[in-house]
Amino acid sequence: MGDKLNFAFYWTAGCGGCEVATLDIDEKILDVAELANIVLWPIAMDFKYEDIENMDDDNIDVSFINGAIRNTEQREIAELLREKSKVVVAFGACACHGGIPSLGNFHNKDEIFQEAYVDTISTNNPDNNLPTPKTEVAEGELTIPEFFDTVYKLDDLIEVEYYLPGCPPSTDLIIKAVEAIANDNLPPVGSVIASKKTVCDECDREKKEKKVKEFRRPYEVDVDPELCLLEQGIICCGSATTGGCGANCPTVNMPCRGCYGPTSEVADQGAKLLSAVASVIDSDDQEEIAKIAKDILDPGGTFYRFGMSNSLLKRKKLG
Amino acid sequence: MKAMLPQFGIEPERFMLTWVSANEGEKFAEVVKDLVAKVKLVGPLGKVSERTGGELIG
Ligand code: SF4
Ligand code: SF4
Ligand code: SF4
Numbered sequence: 001m002g003d004k005l006n007f008a009f010y011w012t013a014g015c016g017g018c019e020v021a022t023l024d025i026d027e028k029i030l031d032v033a034e035l036a037n038i039v040l041w042p043i044a045m046d047f048k049y050e051d052i053e054n055m056d057d058d059n060i061d062v063s064f065i066n067g068a069i070r071n072t073e074q075r076e077i078a079e080l081l082r083e084k085s086k087v088v089v090a091f092g093a094c095a096c097h098g099g100i101p102s103l104g105n106f107h108n109k110d111e112i113f114q115e116a117y118v119d120t121i122s123t124n125n126p127d128n129n130l131p132t133p134k135t136e137v138a139e140g141e142l143t144i145p146e147f148f149d150t151v152y153k154l155d156d157l158i159e160v161e162y163y164l165p166g167c168p169p170s171t172d173l174i175i176k177a178v179e180a181i182a183n184d185n186l187p188p189v190g191s192v193i194a195s196k197k198t199v200c201d202e203c204d205r206e207k208k209e210k211k212v213k214e215f216r217r218p219y220e221v222d223v224d225p226e227l228c229l230l231e232q233g234i235i236c237c238g239s240a241t242t243g244g245c246g247a248n249c250p251t252v253n254m255p256c257r258g259c260y261g262p263t264s265e266v267a268d269q270g271a272k273l274l275s276a277v278a279s280v281i282d283s284d285d286q287e288e289i290a291k292i293a294k295d296i297l298d299p300g301g302t303f304y305r306f307g308m309s310n311s312l313l314k315r316k317k318l319g
Numbered sequence: 320m321k322a323m324l325p326q327f328g329i330e331p332e333r334f335m336l337t338w339v340s341a342n343e344g345e346k347f348a349e350v351v352k353d354l355v356a357k358v359k360l361v362g363p364l365g366k367v368s369e370r371t372g373g374e375l376i377g
Contacts, residue, residue: 106326106327270323274320274323278320290321293321293322294322296322298326299320299322299323299326300323300326300327301326303323313327313329315327316326316327316328317327317328317329317365318328
């Protein structure tokens with residue numbers, strides 16, 4: 001045990017997919033077990049937060065944290081792991097950029113509670129009970145974590161050394177990261193472990209002239225398997241998105257949704273995508289342009305699907 | 320853009336797209352005056368800390 005590294009895996013506001021992606025590295029997971037003691041991994045093993053609290057600072061070599069931060073418990077554990085870890089890796093789109101949970105930033109806490117606990121058709125809640133951080137019962141006070149109005153990416157709250165983007169990160173990149181740790185060959189602090197190129201650069205589809213008269217969803221089109229999807233009027237986010245996945249989605253006729261986040265030259269992924277999409281519209285007539293743009297039903301959700309916490313505006317204005 | 324700004328809680332009055340040619344000085348002045356007047360009506364946009372209610376980050 002002596003020379004082994006200590007790893008912690010933790011999940012916050014995520015879907016569990018990143019945990020499955022970690023297990024998906026198959027037999028390489030045994031290399032991880034060979035390399036490191038796992039000191040925390042709630043999905044797979046039973047540990048107590050207390051064990052972590054009792055550790056010395058920097059006792060954990062690497063903490064892999066997946067998920068965004070949207071309540072007080074997640075903040076508390078992220079801060080605790082930061083204190084006890086030499087290196088923190090933001091694992092997956094949610095931790096790196098807010099991910100799908102950060103679409104909640106188009107709403108606020110009250111709207112989300114109303115939808116989730118009252119309005120959904122499958123909900124039966126005649127007394128309109130909503131989660132409250134503190135509840136008095138005969139035995140004393142019960143507490144649950146407090147929910148925030150805003151979803152945050154991990155580095156909004158704690159310092160992060162490395163970013164492993166993707167929803168979830170590809171197996172190849174996870175293995176690359178683990179090998180870099182094993183060989184003590186880590187890139188400079190702050191690095192994004194992915195490609196420097198865009199998804200378009202990795203995509204084999206034929207790129208010709210982009211002239212689009214209408215935007216359509218993939219299911220509405222008989223997709224040409226060779227031609228660039230954007231040229232076929234399918235919104236594809238490849239041009240503003242960091243590569244590293246090998247253009248996974250366009251390879252199987254699905255557009256890139258942007259899960260690896262913006263490339264290093266792009267300040268705001270959504271704004272960049274909006275301008276990329278606007279530039280392919282084939283019309284000079286204002287009315288026609290407006291009509292074509294109407295095909296994009298949810299522009300905010302489409303262009304910022306995985307990165308509201310990382311956007312310049314962060315969220316819908318509160319109040 | 321017009322459809323997306325309200326999703327962020329940004330008033331559509333803040334955004335305008337128009338074409339003014341280089342020799343239409345007067346039109347340009349009018350367009351700008353018009354936009355300034357509209358934006359004055361809706362007031363300041365607010366900083367990111369205000370957008371997030373100053374909850375955690377500013
Ligand atoms: S990045 Fe994707 S796979 Fe990972 S937790 Fe978030 S939603 Fe799930
Ligand atoms: S826009 Fe999409 S389909 Fe077209 S080249 Fe880029 S990644 Fe490939
Ligand atoms: S193609 Fe786009 S959406 Fe698909 S895995 Fe790659 S970055 Fe993510």
